[in-house]
Amino acid sequence: MIRTRSLTKRFGHILAVDSVDLAVPEGSRYGILGPNGSGKTTLVRMLLGLVYATSGEIEVMGRQIPAHAADVLPDIGALVEEPAAYPHLSGRANLALFDAAGPGAPRRSRRGRIDEALERVGLGGIDRRPVKAYSLGMRQRLGLAAALLRSPRLLILDEPTNGLDPRGIRDVRDLLIELNQAGATVFLSSHLLAEVEQLCTHVGIFDSGRLVLQDELVALRAPTGQIVVDSPDADRAAALLDGRVEMREGARLVVRHDDAATLNAELVRAGVRVTEIGSHRRSLEQVVLDVTSAGSDQVGKAGT
Amino acid sequence: MIGVELYKLLRRPRTWVTVALLCALPVAVAIFVSASHLAPPPGEGTAFLSAVLQDGSLYPAAALALVLPVFLPVAVAVVGGDSIAGEATTGTLRYLLVRPVGRTRLLIAKLTAIIAFVLLAVIAVTVTSYLTGIAAFGSAPAAAVGQPSAVGTGSLTSGSATSLSGAPLTAAQLLERIGGAVAFITVSMLGVAAIALFLSTVTDSALGSAFGALAVLIASEVLVTLKAAASIRPYLPTRYWLAWIDFFRQPIFWRDIQRGFSIQAVYVAVFLAAAWANFSTKDVTT
Numbered sequence A: 001m002i003r004t005r006s007l008t009k010r011f012g013h014i015l016a017v018d019s020v021d022l023a024v025p026e027g028s029r030y031g032i033l034g035p036n037g038s039g040k041t042t043l044v045r046m047l048l049g050l051v052y053a054t055s056g057e058i059e060v061m062g063r064q065i066p067a068h069a070a071d072v073l074p075d076i077g078a079l080v081e082e083p084a085a086y087p088h089l090s091g092r093a094n095l096a097l098f099d100a101a102g103p104g105a106p107r108r109s110r111r112g113r114i115d116e117a118l119e120r121v122g123l124g125g126i127d128r129r130p131v132k133a134y135s136l137g138m139r140q141r142l143g144l145a146a147a148l149l150r151s152p153r154l155l156i157l158d159e160p161t162n163g164l165d166p167r168g169i170r171d172v173r174d175l176l177i178e179l180n181q182a183g184a185t186v187f188l189s190s191h192l193l194a195e196v197e198q199l200c201t202h203v204g205i206f207d208s209g210r211l212v213l214q215d216e217l218v219a220l221r222a223p224t225g226q227i228v229v230d231s232p233d234a235d236r237a238a239a240l241l242d243g244r245v246e247m248r249e250g251a252r253l254v255v256r257h258d259d260a261a262t263l264n265a266e267l268v269r270a271g272v273r274v275t276e277i278g279s280h281r282r283s284l285e286q287v288v289l290d291v292t293s294a295g296s297d298q299v300g301k302a303g304t
Numbered sequence B: 001m002i003g004v005e006l007y008k009l010l011r012r013p014r015t016w017v018t019v020a021l022l023c024a025l026p027v028a029v030a031i032f033v034s035a036s037h038l039a040p041p042p043g044e045g046t047a048f049l050s051a052v053l054q055d056g057s058l059y060p061a062a063a064l065a066l067v068l069p070v071f072l073p074v075a076v077a078v079v080g081g082d083s084i085a086g087e088a089t090t091g092t093l094r095y096l097l098v099r100p101v102g103r104t105r106l107l108i109a110k111l112t113a114i115i116a117f118v119l120l121a122v123i124a125v126t127v128t129s130y131l132t133g134i135a136a137f138g139s140a141p142a143a144a145v146g147q148p149s150a151v152g153t154g155s156l157t158s159g160s161a162t163s164l165s166g167a168p169l170t171a172a173q174l175l176e177r178i179g180g181a182v183a184f185i186t187v188s189m190l191g192v193a194a195i196a197l198f199l200s201t202v203t204d205s206a207l208g209s210a211f212g213a214l215a216v217l218i219a220s221e222v223l224v225t226l227k228a229a230a231s232i233r234p235y236l237p238t239r240y241w242l243a244w245i246d247f248f249r250q251p252i253f254w255r256d257i258q259r260g261f262s263i264q265a266v267y268v269a270v271f272l273a274a275a276w277a278n279f280s281t282k283d284v285t286t
Helices: A040-047 A069-075 A091-101 A110-120 A136-148 A166-181 A193-199 A234-240 A260-269 A284-291 B002-011 B013-036 B056-067 B071-090 B092-098 B103-137 B171-202 B206-225 B241-248 B254-280
Strands: A002-011 A014-020 A029-033 A055-060 A063-065 A076-079 A154-158 A185-190 A202-207 A210-216 A223-230 A245-249 A252-256 A276-281
Touching: A002 A040, A014 A040, A029 A166, A029 A193, A040 A055, A040 A154, A040 A185, A063 A069, A069 A076, A076 A136, A076 B092, A091 A110, A091 A136, A091 B002, A091 B092, A110 A136, A136 A154, A136 A166, A154 A166, A166 A185, A166 A193, A185 A193, A193 A284, A202 A284, A210 A284, A223 A260, A234 A245, A234 A252, A234 A260, A260 A276, B002 B103, B013 B056, B013 B071, B013 B103, B056 B071, B056 B103, B056 B171, B056 B241, B071 B092, B071 B103, B071 B171, B071 B206, B092 B103, B103 B171, B103 B254, B171 B206, B171 B241, B171 B254, B241 B254
Parallel strands: A014 A210, A029 A185, A029 A202, A076 A154, A154 A185
Antiparallel strands: A002 A014, A002 A055, A055 A063, A202 A210, A223 A252, A223 A276, A245 A252
């Protein structure tokens, strides 16, 4: 769906995006994770033809960007950083203007599509208040509604849950999953681990302009070949499994072993009581910490 | 897209406030002049003001002369400067571009909206000042107002306005000439609009680009009066701004009008080309 080859963007002497090879499969929910200022937004802007690449190639739905951006953009719904609207107009008027501005939006179906989009994002009962009277969360929902107006095949969303309360975040997550199941590919960027972990099937990790890791979430979180055992008889367990225990932390042991069930049987046969046992999986947080350096919004002293 | 831009222009309260202010100044002046009958003597002050005491139907010309030096260029610079930079500031620019609206199309739509605004403003001023002029000074020739003919030295026939040269103008001629003046002023303002539009693609600050365009005009006005700058004077954007007055001479004095049209055409072409070149290759990071 989206593919880039050594995509690079330089602003003056700052390297914002550094030879990124992105591959977003069709039908996936792809999340780009990275600290603020790591180049996610610049990447998103390049995918949409807003910012021109210094070098490298971009292909979206099989077409070159920015050369053929006009062919694919009508099938893309986008949210780039904060949502934006004309503050003195109502939400509906804003959507109508936005819809009328570009191609592929028949006037006849406009009202119906606006109603449907507003309904989807939970703004169905919106009145004629101007957008300047909206809360941050309502603006965010309105921005999402604008992205959904023409049933896009691809959603490119930069920080889609910004400004939403926990319930709103949940609503958006459910909505994106629903749209994805109906066939849309979802590409989003976020600095929130939990958001990506709960929503995405594929993860890309961004650090200082480079895509340092890109894989399916299941693969990243695959068992590590270690089993975590909690036991009140930790000492005896450690003695029994001598040589295979990699770490001991009070009543908790990390054991090198392939199968939790077999290990459990072994322990129980030896009369060791087990309160909890299970394969060890890395959390996404651990994955991110393993591959990234200090956040790029930290400014350390030179030479440290 | 052009329809969308026109809708946005017309739905914007600022548009109407600006037009109302532009119309209000000549009305205020008319009230003062008609109450006191103290017009500046011919040749001083605003053009035509002395003539309107004799004939209210010339007041549109006086009104245009009142708003042209400052008010109208400021309004046009604000609208032009806001066109791209304003969208960039509110963040709507990036959404328009990914909608997608082609960058060239967006510029054309913005330019159309500016032209519409200039026409709206100039015509509104013309119409309101015509009505004001008739109401305040009447449309009859000098004698009917009961004033000695201090101006308009030529022969005055009943029911006709007086040209600056003193020869009478029929109503049809007057209408034609006001039309010509409106066209000329609109084109002059397009020069301002093109400069503001170009600056609007350079900076993300609507205020900055409006002020930038005004700075160019003020610099031009200063240089126009400067003898030492006489060599570049014919090429300054404001040099022929007042040439529309020549529409009210009998016969029409075409030389400066034609030069004014050509110089504005050059400014419009150059700055629009620059705006297009800059905007279509620009990274949109707002």
